[in-house]
Amino acid sequence: MSDDPDYLGRLRDYYARHRVLPSYSRIGGLLGFSSKASVAKLVGRLQAAGYLEFTADRRLKPGRRFFERSVAGSKVAAGFPSAVADDLQDDVAIDQDLVRHPSRTVLVTVKGDSMIDAGLLPGDRAVVERRHTAAEGDIVVAIVDNESTIKRLAKERGRFVLKPENKAYPILRPKELEIFGVVVGSYRKYR
Amino acid sequence: MSDDPDYLGRLRDYYARHRVLPSYSRIGGLLGFSSKASVAKLVGRLQAAGYLEFTADRRLKPGRRFFERSVAGSKVAAGFPSAVADDLQDDVAIDQDLVRHPSRTVLVTVKGDSMIDAGLLPGDRAVVERRHTAAEGDIVVAIVDNESTIKRLAKERGRFVLKPENKAYPILRPKELEIFGVVVGSYRKYR
DNA sequence: TTGCGCGGCGAACGATCGTTCGCTAGCATA
DNA sequence: TATGCTAGCGAACGATCGTTCGCCGCGCAA
Incomplete structure (x- = not known):
């Protein structure tokens, strides 16, 4: 029941569908922002965290960690299955891994x-x-x-x-x- | 020694590097066009051929055939193994495939x-x-x-x-x- | 030889882009 | 309570975007 908007997840979903990142205003619409300025700040955060980057000509592109997936452990606490996901060990990018x-x-x-x-x-x-x-x-x-x-x-x-x-x-x-x-x-x- | 400019190939290379398609002017610079209009026509051709598409909001995105690679069988021509290598080349395809x-x-x-x-x-x-x-x-x-x-x-x-x-x-x-x-x-x- | 389709050029235009600035609200710390 | 930090809003701005239109030069078929 997290109210975490999971902006990154939704961006990844969009990218998985379209293989392209949307413009700031579309990101805003997609994530529920009404101001592009908010998007700019979000992008800044994601960039600092390594999920997004810019091309030489300042076009938004996926960063190193954009394709990482979390690895779930096998422990399940108290029969509550979402705990499996909480037991995340680390993130792996399948491509780089292979x-x-x-x-x-x-x-x-x-x-x-x-x-x-x-x-x-x-x-x-x-x-x-x-x-x-x-x-x-x-x-x-x-x-x-x-x-x-x-x-x-x-x-x-x-x-x-x-x-x-x-x-x-x-x-x-x-x-x-x-x-x-x-x-x-x-x-x-x-x- | 073909003088085919292989525009599509160069677009794919760019995409493989950046995971994003450039703007029309960048495409122009990339492919040697000096007019965005030429790019527009090229994009039209590639779109008609299924290599490019547009999102609902008219943003350029890779089409179905954009990720196509010649599917090499198990035959190896004349003992020259590189024929096998014409299979999928793209490392990232793995992640996107899965x-x-x-x-x-x-x-x-x-x-x-x-x-x-x-x-x-x-x-x-x-x-x-x-x-x-x-x-x-x-x-x-x-x-x-x-x-x-x-x-x-x-x-x-x-x-x-x-x-x-x-x-x-x-x-x-x-x-x-x-x-x-x-x-x-x-x-x-x-x- | 003429005509025509095609690929590319160049300029102009309105639309959209991303940035910037000042603002508010919430929350944690002191 | 006061202080700051963070997330988001809203408006304005210049830059860049993709489209459009008319033009040119080449190759090919009639």
Whole structure:
């Protein structure tokens, strides 16, 4: 029952819908302000907190923390479920969390169920950092016979092999093995 | 060596950097136009093609196709891996893909392996949209005995039950069942 | 060769923008 | 009670916005 207007939340919702920030007067209308001056002050606060920034030409843009999400803990106090949200541990920006080197990072759609025991289902997006070397145990995107495939990189008698994480599939022992990149993360949408 | 100015591409680059579209005059400067009228016409073309849209209050915003990227399959042309890289390039697409209603969205860390067959491993982050109702078949965060738990919502003789996706776990038939939110996505980091 | 569509130019215009300033009301501290 | 701080209001202002209109030059098809 908080009467916190949650201005930031509403701005984020607007942005999620439109991928653009509205003008000060629209923000005012959106948040219930009747004066643009109030908006200016709010923007100042949000900017100081790192949620908003300005481009070089003074156009409003989302700041670093704009895309952060709060992480809820698992404790639930006294059967009151909103307490789950109060148990917030910290804020995480999904993108920054998953992508460390944007210019070298690519998304690859997972095909097939050969990595299902590693939690990679068909249709999942794998976050792949491109590079030509990988370590034993890494999940890699490899090029075999002009096809890309996602497997666990393992060693067998001093040779690198590709291990599916699904007992129904055999270990691959390709003559030529080219590493396309290393899987550093993955995500999926439900429904 | 195309002399195609690739206006759209440069607009996308700007947007990727700033998460905001510039004004007509800035677009002009950016793309090498000296007249805003030219920009207006270009915008008209891009709008007709579905790359740009306007909000209800006529503010320029990215259109449906603005975030399109060529969807690369698993084929790798002539052993040249960069073909795979033509997939999604945009780091931020991840967040925007997963989170539809920022103000109602929370991250919850998955505990235990009871949902492992649904691809939810311990430590995974579940993207949860907070709400008190859910449909049969949804993966939900529910509150049972003052603890939050992630399970598949199912129906059994007209009653809602919580189904783990792991044969080692029993179906939960709690007397009291409170929905905390619906899992709309998940992601994980490797290493 | 003429005509026409298209992409871009340049200037002008009213609308909207964000800023600024002084003001009020509430709340916490002293 | 007095003091300040914070959030918001309301009006005015110059700057910038996006639109509009007429114009030009090029390429292509008749």
